[in-house]
Structures are given as structure tokens and as C-alpha cells.
Amino acid sequence: MSQPTPRGRKAPPEEEDAAKLAFGEDFEHAEFLFISEAALLLERTPPGQAQTSNFQKTQAYVNTFSKFHNQEAVTELRKTLLKYNIHKYELAQLANLCPEEVDEVKSLIPSLPHKLEDEKIRQILDEIAALKKYQSQ
């Protein structure tokens, strides 16, 4: 939990760029949630609390795009992905976008191919696909 630095004294903010995995210091220690995780969390929000329009929009959004619908699948997915030494953003993107081809990964998450060989990526994709299939049964 880093103490927020006073905005004013910050050096000119460096460009935040997901392609370079630059997310700014505020998010350095933040966890990147899967859409599916967010969906599960939002579901648990006490009804009285969940009233802002942003909340509602987000809820609608995560429900639309969530790929994994039950707790076990999501937990399993994160466990699986954590085996690989990849950035938490890349991890979340893999889980959110569920790419099917290696080239797709390279295009959507350009930082990833630098770290992993194609076979490794393929392996991850297969595992994700398997989980997806499994949970839908």
C-alpha cells in the first residue's frame, strides 16, 4: 500500500502504455482482475450499495463479457495462469480476451511474445480453452 505521492510534485508523468506494461505507480501494486472475477465480486455487492450508474454499467458489461461463470473455473484459471511467469496485466488480458491463436496473442498483447516462445503461448491458450470448455459443461 504505497502512500500516494502528491500530484503536484510528480515529475512529468511518463506515458502510460499498456503495450509497454507501463501503468503508472498507482497501479504498480494493484491486481488486475479478470472480467469474470469482477463479475463475481460485483454480484456480491450488497444491493444497497450498488446504485451508481457506473456500477450498473460495469455490472452489465462484466455480465456480457465474462467468459467464466463460476467460482471454481475462475479460481482454477488464475491458478493455471500463475504458473507462467507473466505480468499480471498479460495474465488478465489472456483471461479476458480468450484469444485462440498465437498470432492473435501477439497482436492483442504485444508485450507477451517477448517473454514466451510460441509453443508456450500455445500451451497457455490450450489450457484456457480447456477450462472454458470444462466450465461450460
Added chain:
Amino acid sequence: MDDFLKRKLHTDVEGTCTGRFGYIINVLTVKEISKGKVLPSIGLAEFTVKYQAIVFKPFKGEVVDGTVTSVNKMGFFAEVGPLQVFVSSHLIPSDMKFNPYVNPPAFSDENNTIEKGSNCRIKIVGTRFDATDIFAIGTIKEDFCGIL
């Protein structure tokens, strides 16, 4: 007292949007509430509250899925949760043409149609942070972006 502060926190920060953290969707847990400090000469008390929240902040270069909300000749708007993303016609593949005569208006080529309600994979190329909102520009010209 704590209860009040928590409520106050929920009402004050949930649903807001800052340039720093993006949209604060939902406060999950309140971790720490400091001792109150009465501000001199005002009579208000100040509390520092540390909390954990689900936030949503779009980053340049991020690929997101979104739902198209409106289409016009200059491009289309999509919503990614609370975030509004504009995909300019310059950033739509040139073989997708705007067709104003269908209802709803759409961008389309032989196979795909982008119209209101479509789900679309978008790469964010730029973000703008207002005081209370974030606005993003996206592209679907990239490989594997576009209609889902």
C-alpha cells in the same frame, strides 16, 4: 461512527471517476480509518480512510471488448462498462463503409456489420481524463480487432 464514515465513503467515492484511478466502481473493504482530526476554525473533522476497491482505468494500448452504443458517419461509440470509447471512421478498416440508409445505421463490409448493440473488440489508442469522466479513442484497424 465507523459506520457513518463507511457509508460516507461509499457514497462519496463509488461511481466517481478520477484521472488517477479511473472509475471507482465498488468499494470492497475499508482497511483503516484514521483518527479524526478537527480542522481548525471550520469545525469539520478529517479522516483518512484506506480502502480497497474495484477500479477501472483504461490504458493506452489495452485491448478491450465493448458494446456499440451509437453509430454515425464519423465513427462509432462503444461502451466498455462506464467508459465511452470512440472509434473514428479513420480507425475503422477502410473496407468497412458507413451505411446511413439501414436502420440502425451501420458500418459494414461483406461479412460484418457494426451497428448499435454489436460487441466489438477495440484497441485503445488514447485516453482523455476530464474531471469527472474518461473518454477514450479506439481503433479496430488492428489485427484481430473488430466485431466479435
Added chain:
Amino acid sequence: MSQSEYDYPEEGKDISGGEETKLKKRDYDTYVEEEAGEVENEEEEVEEDEEEDEEDEDEEDDDEYEEDGKKRKKRQFIAQDESEDAQDIDYMQSRHLELNRRRDEEEDFDPEALASELKSRHGRKRITRATGTDLPSFAQIPDVHQPNIWVLKCKPGKEKEIVCYFMKKSLENEYSQHPLEILSVSYRESLKGYIYVEAWQLAHVMRAVTNVNNLYGSTTKLVPLNERGQVFDVRKKQVDLIVGGWVRIKKGKFTGDLAQIKAVEESGDSCRVKLIKRPLKDDDGKMPGGKRKKTSYSSSEARRGYIERDIKITNLEMTSPSMDEISQFHAADNDEEVSKTLAETSLPAMVLRTDFEVGEEVETINSPKKSGIIERIEKNIVYFVGASGRQMEEQVTQLQKKFAVGDHVKVLNGKHRNVTGMVVSISGSIVTIVSDSTNENITVFSKDLRKATEVTRSNNAALSKYELYDLVKIDQVAVGVIVHVESGIFRILDQNEKLISLEASQILYKVDSKKQPVTDAKGNPLKTGDFVEEIDGDFREGSLLHLFKHFAFVKNRSGVENGGVFVTKFKSLLNKSTKSGTIAYDKLNPAIAAIMNQRLPPPPPPPTRNSSFGNRGRGRGHFGGGRGRRDDLIDKTVTIIHGPYKGYIGIVKETSDSTARVELHTNSKIINVEKSKLQMRDQNGGSRPVSLDYGGGSSNYGSPAFSGSTWRPDRSSQWSGSRTPAWNSTMSPNPLISDGSRTPAIHLNDGSRTPAIHMNDGSRTPSWDLGSRTPAWGTDGSETPAWDSGSKTPRWGDGSRTPAYSSDYPGSPATDSTTSFTAPTPAPDTPGFIAATPGVNTPSNYTAPTPVANSKARAIFSLNCDTLIEQKLYPL
């Protein structure tokens, strides 16, 4: 003038020195730009060294003037008269011969003098050469070993005549007993009434200038050494006009017009430019500041075509037009050609160095592409550092600003000046952006853009009272929302969904739509800022901008038409932000809820009202910083009663919660003073202390006791708590109050029932709700004690309104009773305000449990947003 001196050997060497001085001075000014030229000249110089110094000078002068111009300019220096040219040449030739002859003679009997002459001449030349390239410019500054320059006053306008006179005199006296001992005489066109004389001694000057008409010898003054350089500082005109470049015309019929250079005359002093034909009826082309008149012609008029004119370069000014100006220019072409010409418009011709700024990212136009961040700009060379830290330099014309798709930028010039937007497409130097405010596409040159962090809502917000999305009154019946602002013209969408364009002066005033509590189709409260959707028609949605009567102005984020704003009836809207009342007070503070239930059981506060009440609180902000809640203290005359400025009188310019910025009468200085140290000065010259309050207009109401005159929604709990039964009962005779007593919120918000409201309404002072209450007390003096006994008086601060009432509405019958009312409440002023808070609460036990709420503690949450970590997730 100097020519004559060549005949005198002992002076001759001095002359060469003198000439050098001047030349160097000029070099100093221009050498950077003309490095290339100078190298050439130096070569020539070497060749001609043994020849005439005069030639030398010519060559040097050449630096700056084209063949033709040079001669003239040089003559100007000497005699300012072109007609003498032929004569001059004759003189020169004879003088050259003479000089040569004399030199030969001298060689025999004065070798030492010759040696020193050579030394001075050539020695210095070497320096000149060196400075031309890499010696720092200070080396070119004249030193004490060179002749002095004196400045003399003369009759303005006679400068040229005097210089000519000296020329003649020197020639006449050349071989006489008393030749002129001065070295040169000159004047500057730009400096009327002065001439400069170069000489070794003051005595020489004095001898030379005696008995010269129109010259005031007594005014002779030495030009200090450090200023000497500036005397001959020739500010060269920017003459590097490129064919195809853009210029603005500074003089004549076409003043301010944009023109394109078609050809530059050989002489270099004029060029042929292409202009758009002006409409015949030209309402005089004069614009202050040479600004181009925007409305001078429409494109249809421009269709009349082009004209070409020869215009002197001095009447032209390099410019870098914006995209719309150029397209307007090209609009005179046939339409289909426009796009072509636009693309062909070569950027190099348009970029000026002023377009670039240190810190900006640039790239070269031609491949290989080099890009970097500008470090400094010198003359027309831009130095920039690449990503790898590589230093690079490039001509301005070879560079363009670099942007990437998605960048947030601001337009610097042209029609769209100050618009911000995001880049969506880049093709060469032409960039398309999506405007932040209107979502429109705008195409501009990259040179007219700059990366921006802020978002501009309107083009010139600073200049105008109105901003984008303001609700304004157009005429007696119509209101509208500003949907677009462009160079002082507001496009306004009125309640009938008609679009009109008005200037600021045509708008009556800004309307505050905030105080109309309304409900949507389902009876939910609506307030501005709510997210709403239509229940029929197009099912448009957006955030509620304004409410006016039964109309609602809604802004759709993705709308393009009218800036996304549309008009509808608010009854056909559905509030989708269910959490509209930011906070329900009963929820917030259980004690209050309890008391509310207990006190006001039938009917329980309707949620709608309640929440709208809360909204209002939010809308106004915690500390009365909200719009329209201007501190009444502002613009009031105050006396400072404590501190170093004690006794000073000033006018309050700005205020914050506890301090005020006061402009002192004495020296117009603005100082910060705590409000507690201020005293109001009223019309009678009396003074009253200023209360420390949340921007409340306590000053209006006179007594420190009556601080919180503004209705503060945050106080709601207080308010409700303070309604002791006593109060209620006393009030009950008044139907208005008894009505309000059920839900104070309603009563307060819904002030519209009393006519007084409307009076106050227009002025939009926070006192609007005063009137509604005042009669209640005012009519019946007996309430005062009850009121007083309620113990909340100081806190509540409502008493303040009473005197306000009396002063605002002196004719009212309430006046008398009010004064009596004020008396019994001597309470408390500013410090007491806070102190009183707990006291207020104590009697009412229900408020006690939540001191925070009741002391109106705005809990300031300094948020440390720590996003989710894993452990938290998995116990799910």
C-alpha cells in the same frame, strides 16, 4: 563620407580599421544565418586584400543585400542618394588612383607607418575571419582601439542632407589645409533627428560640425563603447521568401490578406504574390493590428478568382496560415482542385520557427525519419534529442511536429483555435482530430497543434460569461442550451429544439436551472447530472443538463448533432441513476432517522423530496463553493481591524472560508486577511464585524450572531433536529411554516410558494429562502423567545435572516418585530460558531451519537485507493 579619407595615408589605416568595425558589427548580427555566405566572402576578401578596402567593404556588405539592394544600401550609408551614383564612381576611381600613388610614395619614407597600417588591417582581418565562423560574438564588439562614435542631434528630416553635405565638404577639402578629420558620418533611417560621426577625437568632430546648417554641434555626445555595436545594428528583414510560401500583406488595399508567393523578383525587394480578389465593395481593409478580417469574404465571393500583384517585401510578413485559411484561399479554385492543392501545399513553405517550442516532439519531413524532442531553437535551426539521446539539428523547414494517433492535442491557430481533441488520423502534415466538446472531426496542420492535458469546453471561456452547456435566456419566453461556441458566436439549442446562433451580447442572461424540484415519468426525483433515458420516441439517453419549466435538456455523450444535446419533456424521462439522492440522511445518521420517524411520522418524508433535498446539498458542494453562491462579502468595502494592515480600508475581491482577499484602497495591493479581522463598512460609515462563515452573506445581515444565513444543506440534520416542538407550535399559526414543519426539507426547498422567493430568485443570492421564513417570525414577535430557547440559535444562524429581511424589505410590517428579535440573541459570532456546535447538539440527545454528522463534519476522505489483492479475492 569615408572615401575622402583614403587619400590621407596616416588616416588611411585608421579608416580601414573603422570600416572593419562597422562591418564586424553587421556580421555580428547576421553571421549565424549567413555562415555560408560569409565563407565565400572571406575568400573574396583574401583575394582582394591587396586591393581596395572599399571593394572589401562592398563584398562584406553583400552579405545582407542582394546585388541591387546592396549598392543602394551602401550608398545610403555614404550619401543616401542614388542619383549621385555615377558621380560617385568617378570620384572613387580617381581616388583609387590617388591612393595607390600615395601609397607608393609612402613606402619610401614611412615604412613604420605602413607596417602598422598593414598590421592593423590584416591583423584585424584575421580576427574577422575567425569570428565569422566560430569565435564568440563578443569578439566582434568594438573595443577602445577603434575610433569613437559621437551622436549629434540635428533637425529631424535633415539627416540625409547633412550627411551629403559632409560628403561634399570632405571632397572639397580633401587637399586643402584643413581636411576633415572625421572618419565617417552616417544616420539611421529609423532614427530621426540624429546623426553619427565617427572620429578619433572629439576635437575632430567639433571642428567638422561647426557651422553646419541644421546640425546642433552642442549636442555632441559620445556613444558608449557597449552601445556602439547597436548603433549599426542592422536588423535584417526576413528575406528568405520561398516560392510557394505564405505571406500576409501589411500595407495597402490588401492589408491582412493571405497571399502565396508566386515568384521573387530578382532584385529581391519585391515579389509577385497571388491573392484572392476582394469583393468590390470592400468595407475598408483596415484591421487593427493587421489582423485578417475573418468575414471579409465568403468562399462564394472568393470564387471570383485570384489576382497577382507585385508587392514590396517590406510590406509582406511571413506567416504560417492554418488549415482553414488555406482552404479558404483555395476555395477560390474549383472545388475538386481544393483537396489536391491542399495536399500539395508544401508544408516547408509554411512552417515558421515560431511554430515550434522547446519540449515538443518533432520529426523530419524527409526520410530517413529522425525524431526527437526539441531542446533549443536558434534562428532557423532546431536542435533536438532523439530517443537514444542522440543530438540532432535540422532546419525548421525540414521538420514537423510529431503526433501519434490517440494523442490529446489542442489547436493553436485558425478557426478551431483552442479546441482540444484526440488525434484519429495523420497523413503527412495533416492531422484529423475529434473535438472533445462536439465530437466533430477537425482537420488541421500538425504545426497548429500542441499536446494538451486540459480540456477546453469553449473556445474563449475566459472572455465570455457563457460557457458550453450553459442554460441561457434568449428572449422573454425562450431559453436554450449553448451547444457550440466558436469565435464569440454561440450556437444555442432552444426549448423547441431549434438551433440559433447568437453573440454573447444577444444573450439575456444565464439561467440557473437547479432549483426546480421535478420528478420523472415514474415520480422519481430528477436533478441535473442524472443519467436519464426517454421512455418513448427514440429512447435517447444521456445526462440531464438543465431543467426548464417542463423541458429537459439532456446531453448524450455520443451524440454528434448539437453537441449531443437534445430537448425533451422531463415527464418523458426516466431517471436511471437510481442513487440520485446522494445520501439519504436517515440512512446516514440513524439517530436522525429515529428522530424523523418519531417527530414526523405522518407522512414520512417522501423519498423523492428527501433525496432531491440531498441532491441539492451535493450540487452546492460542501463549502458553499457552488455556483451562484457568491459570498456576499465580495465587492464590499471593509476595514481591517487587526494585524499589520489594521486601519486600512479595502474592497473584498475574493473570499474563502476563513480568509478574504482585500484590495486596499491606498495602493491597490491585494492582501489576504482573515475574515475575522475585517469589519464591514456600511453606507452610514459604521462598521460591523465580518462573520466567519461558509461564504454566507452574513455581512449583509449585520450581526455576527447571524452568521449562517445561507441555507446549508449539510446542516439538514441540524435543521431537522432544531425544530423543537416549541418552535413548531409557535410557528403553527403561520400556515406556511406549519406546512413546512412536516419536512423541513420540503419547506426549504419549496420556497416557491412565497412571492418573496421570486424576488430573490433573480438575484440568485443565497438569501432566497429567507423571505419565506421571515414573515413567519416577523409577523409574530412572540416567537422570538421560543426560538431563542431552542438553544440552536447560534448554530442555526437563521436569525441572521431577520435583519436581512428588514434591510432588504424595509417596507415590510415585519421590520419592527425583527429588530426586537435581534436583540435577545446576542450570541455568538464567528468563533462561537464552532464552539456552539456541541452545545447545540447536547439538548437533543439524538444528535449526540453522531457528532460528525451534526457538527456538519464534512469528513474529508483522503483516499488511498488500494486496489484488490489476491487474498481478498479468494476467500470469496
